[in-house]
Amino acid sequence: MPNTHPLKDQIALLIGEALETVAPGAPVSLDIERPKNPAHGDFSSNAAMQLARPLKKNPRELAQRILTELPASPLIARTEIAGAGFINFHLTPAAWHGVVPQIRAAGGAYGRGNAGAGHKVLVEFVSANPTGPLHVGHGRQAALGDAICNLYAAQGWEVCREFYYNDAGVQIATLAASVQARAKGLQPGDADWPEAAYNGDYIADIAADFLAGKSVRSDDRAFTASGDADDLDSIRQFAVAYLRHEQDLDLQAFAVRFDHYYLESSLYTSGRVEATVQKLVDAGKTYAQDGALWLRTTDYGDDKDRVMKKSDGTYTYFVPDVAYHIAKWERGYERAINIQGSDHHGTIARVRAGLQAAGVGIAEGYPDYLLHTMVRVMRGGEEVKISKRAGSYVTLRDLVEWTSKDAVRFFLLSRKPDTEYIFDVDLALAKNNDNPVYYVQYAHARICRVFEEWGGLPATLDGADLAALTAAHELALLRRLTEYPETVAAAARELAPHLLVHYLQTLAGDFHAWYNAEKFLVDHEATKRARLALADAARIAIVNGLALLGVSAPEKM
RNA sequence: CUGCCCGUAGCUCAACUGGAUAGAGCACCAGCCUUCUAAGCUGGGGGUUACAGGUUCGAUUCCUGUCGGGCAGGCCA
Structure with a gap:
């Protein structure tokens, strides 16, 4: 099943049939729209306007011809031509009622679909180095x-949730030294x-346990x-394991599980970093200068070329990153999605340039x-900046x-990712x-309460006659419910869960x-029975x- | 100085990726408040979509420039 309206x-099928007579072979995208103005009907098509130019005809005239050829359908109550050449469709109540049994x-x-069946996607997120508790920015991720x-x-993709981190870099050395000092x-x-x-205080806790x-x-x-x-090496390993465990607890409280953890250090031990460098050298995309090895990232739109291998013989951070993404590709993930703070946007051009330069067939x-x-936290009208646990930031x-887990998830997903968010603790606690x-959960609880009061089995509503659903509120709700599948599809396609959050608020409002x-x-x-079926x-x-948002739907509140 | 992101009601945000009269929620104003769940319900005012051009039947959406904000610009990650 396609995940669509x-x-x-x-309606699109009917228009398509008409067009085969009116304009055979003409390129028309049959996107049917829902007019904002109810007077313009339930759906409208701009097909006639699209055809006006290639066919050199008056759009309203074309619209009339399309209507003449439109096959009869029990869904349609009436049609009209409006504006510059829109064709408006007014559906019968029965057409809307039909969505309830569906x-x-x-x-x-x-709302589920199979567009992604047979495809693999790897989503990398959080990817915090084990140097402290997760902060609210990690929570957003x-x-x-x-x-x-x-x-x-929900679109049928095979998904891998991956957490990438480094247990051997400069930050970890600092961590080990800090614990040792404590x-x-x-x-x-x-x-x-x-x-x-x-x-942070947590460093002393680690030292005590060590x-x-x-x-x-x-x-x-x-x-x-x-x-x-x-024993600095033991301290390092203990501290890493300790903080990884702490992060696990943070994530558990947030009900997030990962399928796989990937170590940056493994890219070195497996030889993937060396192999990646060799690929780039062989491709002729590198050159030596000032005792360092540079990559021509400017060939791929970067501002300037970047150092790969420093004069001290070590690699800059983006080299293992490139190696890591080649590994993702080779693991069969045709799609990889990385979720990061916007302060890392500088790495995008570099990693992509490295992947193209490596010439291994990556798209x-x-x-x-x-x-x-970033996320800021407000409580009692003031910004909260300090956490006892972390010392300098509010933790997840x-x-x-x-x-609550539900409130944090819902709130953090409610805005477009690229806009700054202020988390209002008092609002999250408001009943x-x-x-x-x-508001959304309560709509669900209300429905559950009505069914409890009724006392019947929902299954006995199958086949209910829905002709009684004629009130404006009922038709509005029916209309909204049909928008759910395409909202889910859009949220996935555009990496925009906030679309679903807004939809649910509107649905609950209806x-x-x-x-x-x-x-x-x-x-x-x-x-x-009709009302219960719609509810x-x-x-x-x-539900x-x-x-999909990771938020529960309590039956009682 | 350069690159990326952003600019929509007083505030916080939407707008089906180019559609018709730009929508919600707070806040404000006016009525109502006997109900399956109660912490309310119904309606109303409010806009030159930062600004100036361009593309076309049509622009909040695409292009160019200006202004303003955020983030980057290291042989740090």
């Missing part, structure tokens, strides 16, 4: 990454405290401390990047504990309609307005949509 497609039959599959994975899976009884501010060090000889286990590694404060524009801006776990998560206007459990049996369809769309 249940009724639009049928949605109820599809159930959890409503985790929410975005997980939602995008859900959206792709293990030797030093504190930030002491004369011997290392200049470049992590000062000295106690404890064991730690994370999703991807395990280690037992030697307890010897002079131009690989990988995709989704960049997001703080935010989840202050509010009223000002709080968007509450439902609440209806609920406030009409009583469902009325004495008239046919009306009651059940709304429930399905809300499915929230699930």
Whole structure:
């Protein structure tokens, strides 16, 4: 099943048939639109306007000819030509009623499609080095990454959630030195405290556990401390495992799981970094200058050429990055999506240039990047800047504990990734309609409550006569429900979960307005059953949509 | 100085990737508040889509320039 509008497609088919007579072979994109103005009907087509130029005919005249050739359909109540040559379609109530059984039959599959069947996508996100707790920016990435994975899976893609990190670089050396200093009884501010060090309280916790000889286990590694404060290698390994475990707890609180962890260091030990450099050299895209090896990234649109191999013999950070993405490609991921903070946008041109220069057949524009801006946290009207845990920033776990997983996810997904977001803790805790998560979840809980009050089995509503659904609120809700599948498809295609968030808010708004206007459990049996069937369809769309966002749908609130 | 992103109601944000009269929510104003779940409900005012050009039947959307904001510009990641 294509993941598209249940009724639009049928209208498009009718127009397509008419066009075979009116303008055979003419190139027309049959995108059917939903007019904003209800007076313009349920759907409209601009096919006549598109054809006006190539056929050199008056668009309104063409529209008339299309209408003459349009096959009869029980869906259509009437048609009209309007404006410059729009063809407007007014559908019968029965056409709209037909979507209710469709949605109820599809159930959890409503909004899913198979456009991505047989394709593999790798989504890399969070990818925090194990040097401290995850901050709210990581939270935005985790929410975005997980939602995008859900959206792709809903389109039939085989999805891999990957976390990439480095356990051997300069930052990790700093971490080990910081823990060692704490293990030797030093504190930030002491004369011997290392200049470049992590000062958060959590460093002291790691040192204490290290000295106690404890064991730690994370999703991807395990280690037992030697307890010897002079054993820097043991400290390093223990600290990495400890912080990876801490991050696992942060992610668990946020209900995010990864399928795979990938180590930057493995790119060196496997020889992939060397092999990548060799490919670039062989391709003639490098040159030596000032004792360093440079890559001609300017051949691929970068501002200036970049150093690959420093004069001290080590590689700059983007070389393993290129090697990593060649590995992604070779692992069969035809699509790779990287979710990163917008402060990393400089790496995009470099990595893509390296991949093209390597000449291994990777598509131009690989990988995709989704960049997001910073998140600030407001509480009690003031910006929160300090967390006890991290020392200098608010952590993801703080935010989840202050509010809830559902609120944090929903809020962080509610805006376009490239706009700065201010998280309002008080709003997230509010139990009223000002709080968007509450508003959407409450719509679901209300439906569940109505069914509980009714006491019947939803399955007995199958085949219900829906002719009683004539109120404006009911038709508006029906219309909204049909938009769900294409909203999901658009959110996936455009890496834009906020489209789904906005949709759910609007859908909940339509439902609440209806609920406030009409009583469902009325004495008239046919009306009651029709309303319950529609409410059940709304429930399905809300549950499915929230699930894609990683937000729960409580039955009681 | 250069590159990327952004600029829409007083505020926070949408706008089906080029469609018809640019939409919601806060806030503001006016009524209502006996209900399957209650922390409210219904309606209303509010706009030169930063600015100036261009492309065409048609532009918030695409192109050019200007102004303003964010982020980058290291043999750091």
